[in-house]
Amino acid sequence: MHKSTFTVEDVVHLLGVTPRTLHYYEEMGLLEPACRTNGGHRLYDDASLERIRRVLRLKDDMGSSLQEIKLILDAEQALDQLRALYRSDLSETQRDRVLDESIGLMEGMLERVERKLSRLSTLRESIVERLTRARTLRTSMTPIEQPVVKQADES
Amino acid sequence: MHKSTFTVEDVVHLLGVTPRTLHYYEEMGLLEPACRTNGGHRLYDDASLERIRRVLRLKDDMGSSLQEIKLILDAEQALDQLRALYRSDLSETQRDRVLDESIGLMEGMLERVERKLSRLSTLRESIVERLTRARTLRTSMTPIEQPVVKQADES
DNA sequence: ACTAAAACGTACGTTGACGTCAAGTATTGT
DNA sequence: ACAATACTTGACGTCAACGTACGTTTTAGT
Incomplete structure (x- = not known):
């Protein structure tokens, strides 16, 4: 392993969150720093990073509240401890x-998750349908087949 | 057509929203009642219902803000008018x-939508994986195959 | 005609998820 | 050693998306 401790700034740059967010998650009982320095500065490790990433995914992708997320992550952690x-x-x-x-x-x-997946799928269908209908409304000549836009960046 | 006008209470029962939500969407410029009674009570029609449904889908499924939703719905409406x-x-x-x-x-x-679909898909995979791992942790004997729980209520 | 239920507009309250300042302490590079 | 950052706790501010209360009409049923 390289170096498995991260300062607040490290996490901020790695995950694109603000210090305040880390503090807030800690207040919620969602996150504990792996340890502290003598002076009380927070230090996170790889497990912390994974946990934070899971929080962000559940929040952004599923739209779950931090309360719900806490339940889930606590359950997962309980499982990990059982395994240990x-x-x-x-x-x-x-x-x-x-x-x-x-x-x-x-x-x-x-x-x-699966309910949401299926609903998003039908949502996509409806958008695609509207798009094609809109495209046929254009002044008929669309000489270049619209190339499918591919991209995989994560701001 | 049966009866294509709906009072606030009708909409409330049909779509599970509150009157306040309808008023708020109206303040936002997201929604206009199809007409009003002499006394000023709002009356909605099928198009209104469709519009509200679209708002709810975009909000719940995509997590879009009402501002974004307004942009989208306005664009769609512009298309419909062009078609007309x-x-x-x-x-x-x-x-x-x-x-x-x-x-x-x-x-x-x-x-x-498609980015979200793919991310939700991987999220599902991770949950499935954790679930199977958790199930193997059980006291080995799980005599009854866990039947798939089916339900379709919306509280 | 009359009453109960529903809707009106206005306005202030709430909640979650942070943002933002402030005053003091820690850490780091030179 | 010391300045320049970075971090600490605490407290108050903010913004979206409604909730809630209120006094006043409107509507529906008898």
Whole structure:
């Protein structure tokens, strides 16, 4: 591993968020810095980055509130901990209760994602239809076939 | 046609929005009632319903702001009017300017929808992966195949 | 004609997700 | 050592998208 600790500024540049956003996520209980310096400056690690990325994805792509996101991420974290302590001191019923809760939450999430996918798909269809109808309205001659615009940047 | 005018309460029940939402959309310039009663009560028609549905879809599914939505819907409406006045008094260049602007906007929208679709798709994949991994963590015996939960309510 | 329910306009309140300042401490490059 | 940044906590500000309350009409049902 190269260097697995990131200062606030690092995160800001890497993920395009503001310091305030990191603080706010921390207030929400969504995020803890991996550690602090003697002086109290926050230090994040790769796991933090992954967590933040997941928050942003759920927020931007699914439009979930930070509260919902907290539930999901907590469930995922609980799973990771279960995996870590595979031979844990918890009873099996205890384990399974945690597991079922997390699994249920993720199943619900999956449903919502798929509903959204299908609705977005029909939305796309309607836009495509409108677009083609609009294009046929043009002064008939469209000499150059509109090339499909390809791009994959992420501002 | 059955009856093509709807009161506020009708719309509220049909689309699950509140009166305040309708008023707000009207303030934004997003929506105009088809007409009013003598006393000033709003009356909507099928076109209104379609417009409101489109607003809700763009908002919920794409997460667009009402400002963006206004741009899109105005462009679409301009197209519809062009279609209506096919032999309009506008010059061809005039017409094409309007057309190009609308088309450009809708192409941009289409791109955004497709970007979101692909990102949601990968999000789904990651959830599915986590889910299967979580399921293998269970106390091995899951005698009943988890039946796919089907539901289509909208609270 | 009359009453209850619904709608009106106006205006102020709320909530989530941050932005923005301020005053003081930490860290870093030279 | 020291200036220039960067970070800290705290507090207040902001903006979109409504919610809510109010006193006043309008409409619908009997």
